[in-house]
Amino acid sequence: MPSKSNVEMLEKVSGSIENAGGLFVVDYRGLSVKETQEVRRALRAAGAEMKVYKNNIVKIALENAGLPNIDDMLAGTCAYVFYGEDPVEPAKVIKEQSEKLKKMNFIGAIADGKALTADEAKAYADLPNREQLMAQVAGLISGFARDIAVCINGVPSGLARGINAVSEQKQAA
Template sequence: MARPDKAAAVAELTDAFRDSNAAVLTEYRGLTVAQLKQLRRALSGNATYAVVKNTLTAIAAKQAGIESLDADLQGPSAIAFVTGDPVEAAKGLRDFAKANPALVIKGGVLEGRSLTAAEINTLADLESREVLLAKTAGVLKASLFQAAYLFTAPAAQAARTVDALRAKREESTEEAA
């Protein structure tokens, strides 16, 4: 029978897997407590970073319906449970790993799909959600402006032609007089 504290830890990890839209598994061997605190602070808007026990995490992941983390659960492990923007969390982890090579990104899960460390780095290279939405809005606005211009162009051209004819008529009446 499982001890109550282990059962509670498994339940807490299972809830964290279910509540997050992504989870990134890392190895933190060689990082100091101050560096881990700095990493937690860097991820604070988008993710929570927790040191975990491998066997309890494997059980919790299976209960949450995630099978892909078993191979990576070796050595000292910590997980960033992402509840905000996964791109921002991946950028935070990647940037921290560049500054502190002791942090190794092992893999992860994004909305039920397993990710390798390379895919997490690719995710980190994406622009944030807000930037992508702004670019999409800009493209849509440009398309609408172009359509409006195309609809008004014939009328504007007709007005310019009428104005040119009127100017020509005035000019010819002045010459006749």
């Protein structure tokens, strides 16, 4: 029979998984308490939270939630970064902190219901964030609208120039 503390931890992990859009698994070995607090603060600002749970309990919670099996990633000192809708900002924070502290590494992730390797998880950090993507889409849309307006405006002006040229020829003749 499982201990009461393990059952309570399983409920916490399950709650974190239900409320998250996905999670990153990171190796936090060697971080001091102060560094861990700094990382957690930065992740909170990016809309994510870092938790440390027993790996076996996380395996059970992921299995219960019907998420992919990432047992091979859950070994050693793992911290779990649960994020909301956008994985890009938390991934950027993890990458930034790992470069700054030289003590954190991506182990893997679950995003969009799929298991990701460490390199695939790290690739999220290189993507533009949601606001940047929206600005790029808006720029593309306004560019198309401007091009259409120029084309539509060109037809009547070309017609007017043609009529003017014909009238000038008739006046000269």
